[in-house]
Amino acid sequence: MSTVSVIYAALFYFATAVLVLGVAYKIYVYAKTPAPLKIPTTPAPLTVAGVVWRMFREVVFFHSLFRGNKWIWLFGWVFHFSLFLVLARHLRYFTNPVWDWVVLIQPFGKYASFGMVIGLLGLWARRFLVARVRFITSPSDHLMLALLVAIALSGMSMTFVSHTDIVSLKAFFLGLIAFDPQPLPADFNLLVHLALVATLMIVFPISKLLHAPGVFFSPTRNQVDNPREKRHLAPWAAELERQSST
Amino acid sequence: MADFEVPKFREIPIIPEPHPGVMAHSKPFVAKEEFQKPLGYPGELVDNWQEAALDKMKDLLGKYRSLRLFLDICVKCGSCTDKCHYYLGTTDAYNMPVARQDLLRKVYRRYFTFAGKFFGKLGIPGFVGAADLTKEVLDEWYSYFHQCSQCRRCSVFCPYGIDTAEISMAAREIMDSVGLGQKYSNEIIGKVFKVGNNLGLPGPALEDTLEGLEEDVYDDTGVHVRFPLDEEGAEILLVTPSADFFAEPHIDGLIGYAKVFHEVGASWTLSSYASEAANFGMFIGSYENMRKVSLRIRKAAQDLGVKRIIFGECGHAWRVAYSFLNTLAGPFDFLDPNYPVPQHICEYTYGLIKEGRLKFDKSQNDHMVLTFHDSCNVARASRMGDFPGGQFVIPREIIKATCNHFYDMDPDTVYDSTYCCGGGGGLLTDDLIELRVKGALPRMEALKRVVEEHGVTHMAAICAICKSQFTKIFPYYGFELDSIVSVHQLVSNAIILSDQKKAEEEASETAEAAETEE
Ligand code: SF4
Ligand code: SF4
Numbered sequence: 001m002s003t004v005s006v007i008y009a010a011l012f013y014f015a016t017a018v019l020v021l022g023v024a025y026k027i028y029v030y031a032k033t034p035a036p037l038k039i040p041t042t043p044a045p046l047t048v049a050g051v052v053w054r055m056f057r058e059v060v061f062f063h064s065l066f067r068g069n070k071w072i073w074l075f076g077w078v079f080h081f082s083l084f085l086v087l088a089r090h091l092r093y094f095t096n097p098v099w100d101w102v103v104l105i106q107p108f109g110k111y112a113s114f115g116m117v118i119g120l121l122g123l124w125a126r127r128f129l130v131a132r133v134r135f136i137t138s139p140s141d142h143l144m145l146a147l148l149v150a151i152a153l154s155g156m157s158m159t160f161v162s163h164t165d166i167v168s169l170k171a172f173f174l175g176l177i178a179f180d181p182q183p184l185p186a187d188f189n190l191l192v193h194l195a196l197v198a199t200l201m202i203v204f205p206i207s208k209l210l211h212a213p214g215v216f217f218s219p220t221r222n223q224v225d226n227p228r229e230k231r232h233l234a235p236w237a238a239e240l241e242r243q244s245s246t
Numbered sequence: 247m248a249d250f251e252v253p254k255f256r257e258i259p260i261i262p263e264p265h266p267g268v269m270a271h272s273k274p275f276v277a278k279e280e281f282q283k284p285l286g287y288p289g290e291l292v293d294n295w296q297e298a299a300l301d302k303m304k305d306l307l308g309k310y311r312s313l314r315l316f317l318d319i320c321v322k323c324g325s326c327t328d329k330c331h332y333y334l335g336t337t338d339a340y341n342m343p344v345a346r347q348d349l350l351r352k353v354y355r356r357y358f359t360f361a362g363k364f365f366g367k368l369g370i371p372g373f374v375g376a377a378d379l380t381k382e383v384l385d386e387w388y389s390y391f392h393q394c395s396q397c398r399r400c401s402v403f404c405p406y407g408i409d410t411a412e413i414s415m416a417a418r419e420i421m422d423s424v425g426l427g428q429k430y431s432n433e434i435i436g437k438v439f440k441v442g443n444n445l446g447l448p449g450p451a452l453e454d455t456l457e458g459l460e461e462d463v464y465d466d467t468g469v470h471v472r473f474p475l476d477e478e479g480a481e482i483l484l485v486t487p488s489a490d491f492f493a494e495p496h497i498d499g500l501i502g503y504a505k506v507f508h509e510v511g512a513s514w515t516l517s518s519y520a521s522e523a524a525n526f527g528m529f530i531g532s533y534e535n536m537r538k539v540s541l542r543i544r545k546a547a548q549d550l551g552v553k554r555i556i557f558g559e560c561g562h563a564w565r566v567a568y569s570f571l572n573t574l575a576g577p578f579d580f581l582d583p584n585y586p587v588p589q590h591i592c593e594y595t596y597g598l599i600k601e602g603r604l605k606f607d608k609s610q611n612d613h614m615v616l617t618f619h620d621s622c623n624v625a626r627a628s629r630m631g632d633f634p635g636g637q638f639v640i641p642r643e644i645i646k647a648t649c650n651h652f653y654d655m656d657p658d659t660v661y662d663s664t665y666c667c668g669g670g671g672g673l674l675t676d677d678l679i680e681l682r683v684k685g686a687l688p689r690m691e692a693l694k695r696v697v698e699e700h701g702v703t704h705m706a707a708i709c710a711i712c713k714s715q716f717t718k719i720f721p722y723y724g725f726e727l728d729s730i731v732s733v734h735q736l737v738s739n740a741i742i743l744s745d746q747k748k749a750e751e752e753a754s755e756t757a758e759a760a761e762t763e764e
Pocket of ligand 1: 324
């Protein structure tokens, strides 16, 4: 096996570990940190089922963002929905046999990459063109967009320009999953694409990308509006109560 | 009139360009030792304030998921940037909600995240939006976290519900804990601890005031409407903002509540110990202080042996009451379980209207054309009634039951999109008047439009702070200062008291009798 293959195998083990452990740790912290007060942004649902529906609308349709700003919503939603299709399509490289629904969306997943790029460029343009957004943008925000655009473009170059050796690529990833590393085709576009993806995976748990798992923990969106009916008490607040009553 | 420029009405509401720092000079008076100590805070900025501030921040990050999560997950999308009335009114870039959060977030990133620590060591923390905690940063905090009325409008439009109010509260708590408190809020909380209300109005003075009110109402209606104080065994404890005892138009609201109670023969009382619905502990983000203030209400309810608690018209007080009271001072298992604890006076009145137990002569309000200002804390942080959005419907239904002429303002400025009056969140103080005037701009623009389109003459509200704020800033925008009214003032004007009818009939009978005798 070539040095490159070894390096990439190691890189992906490392990136996966960082991503999984990092995000798991963050989720653990979010889940463990109490929300001591009832703070749903009202009007809020009165039942758990209602909260599930509210969250669904947020996560799938970006409902609040839609109310807030149509341009950001348009570019943001197109990007995220395309990303979803593209990611789903990529499952074919990790599953054997490939699941039926993945086969089904394959053509959509291919062209969704354009949606990704358009969405990203739209969002990026706002960072230059809208003074308010320019003001709140830091260098890392640009870099994040650059990274995503580069991932999309390098991936598209293989889909639409010069195909890579998909069979060996799949063997490489299935090998990684089986802890039986296989050689990786030393194709320049592929190496770039994979290196960028690994970078994204590593950056994920230490960046604003945490919004993906984080949104589910947002107390203003995930709390049931029932403070009068049900007493809500955080453990540290209960402790405070105990101490002050003695 | 002022040593600053009152913002001009925008013909078309164009979003202003950001001007960083134009409001950096706006800072409330700092609390002296005498106002810090009773709340458990150091009297002045402590020597090791940096360390102490970071310690406090760490503490809060472990206690409040909102803080930790919101500091982590903002993607800088910009959806919130044009949602804050203070941004629209001042155009200061740091009054964009996300930019305000960033003032705290940059310190969080620098000291509590891997990225910030890493790039901080390299000497370029700014690369990932991190920054050292310096005196300049602390000054920025003091200035801009006192330019947030904690109205939560930004939270409505954020894809993750990031609520800048939570950030402002945490920042104020951090500043308090290092000895940099705000005089206005802290002095007031101290008064509640000492005297029982924000005004520092002691029991006997309150008693006098209430007696005076009874006389006024008697002169006006010929009916003995009572304003009971500290009556043990009463069924209902009314907790109302102390502004209701003396300020205009608040007091007319209080008269309205009393008339409603009187008309249905309810047994009710005020408490001199808990003569305040307001709870400024929320504004300074202090769970402990907010709890201490709340416990006074519990104690009053127990001591007086009441069965129900009802809150008067006040926005943030209703948030604390509706959303937090059960948490802070519950459980209220000693009260009648047939009623929600607590109830809003609007819920109470609306319930009676629906039962047909109140009669109104709407024409008594015919000299007014009304609109309604949704107060932020009621709109976005609480509820009334048993369905989501009841907080919008119920006050409007009361207005419609008592008035003939009512028009809503632009839909983008009411309901959960409502604009703050400009004086909420502990900013209702004269040392922040420039901010208050400028922050009122979006509401004033919306009001102006209904004035022009529908001839609206008065705006009704159910918040003591809103009422005081509008009374103060209306003249800056060319409105009459008495164009703000209490919702229960409208009730008071229109309600037909059965006793009054009797009294009048008797009066006219005697008059007729006198005539025939002649
Ligand atoms: S809307 Fe939310 S995510 Fe977007 S910039 Fe504002 S706070 Fe950040
Ligand atoms: S809570 Fe209100 S005042 Fe504070 S930043 Fe958000 S919109 Fe502005």
